[in-house]
Amino acid sequence: MVIQLDFEAEEQDEQVLSDFPEGELLEITKVERQKKSDHRYIIHFGAYNMTVHEDVMIKYRMITSNSFMKADLVEIVVADERQRAYVEGLRYLERKPRTAMEMTRRLRQKEIGETIIAEVVQRLQEERLLDDPLYAKQWAEQRIANQRKGKMWIRQELREKGIDKTLISEALENITPEQELESALETGRKKWNLIRGEASDKRRKTGAFLMRRGFSGDMVRQVINTLLAEDNYEGEDEEFY
16 A cells, blocks of 8 residues: 655654664564553564554554564554544544534644645545534524524624535525524513613613624514514614614
């Protein structure tokens, strides 16, 4: 197997294998499990050693008495880094779904090279473990229904998570005006009923509250007019938004 290495990967290999001799056949003299790690092993080549993930060790048959040249070990180091990044990616996905950008940021924090990050993100996407379109759709639905946030708020959140503008638009198109209005009315009514004072105070404070939650001026106006009507206020439909 031949892996095309980039400059970044070569630098990492030189650090890991810096003490290994060139042009010599290196025989594995001992294999031992790394302490406090169930899936990493220390591979000894006499006075030299390196650590690899269990899957990489098995794939390259790194067992006692097998021999490798330093050039072979360069390939193994790259494969191990790729496996480490993939495992870290899976671990990051355990608690909740993530976007491709969130995954990229996470792997950078773990000091994984950009080339390998791109490969791992692509693999996770192919396995449907990273799915930005589905993430955007489910996020928008959840924020409208459970968090009572408006489309403008949701749009900004998805932008910050690195979702493509087209995918954001598609996700928000699935939210009907009726759904958003229902969400705005429910959260607006709760705020309205908590405010004591004149209708102008209730209107101003409730309107500002809804605007901060990402509802448009037109939608806020609809909600305020509905709440005024429910409380039988007359002549209070001045436009403030």
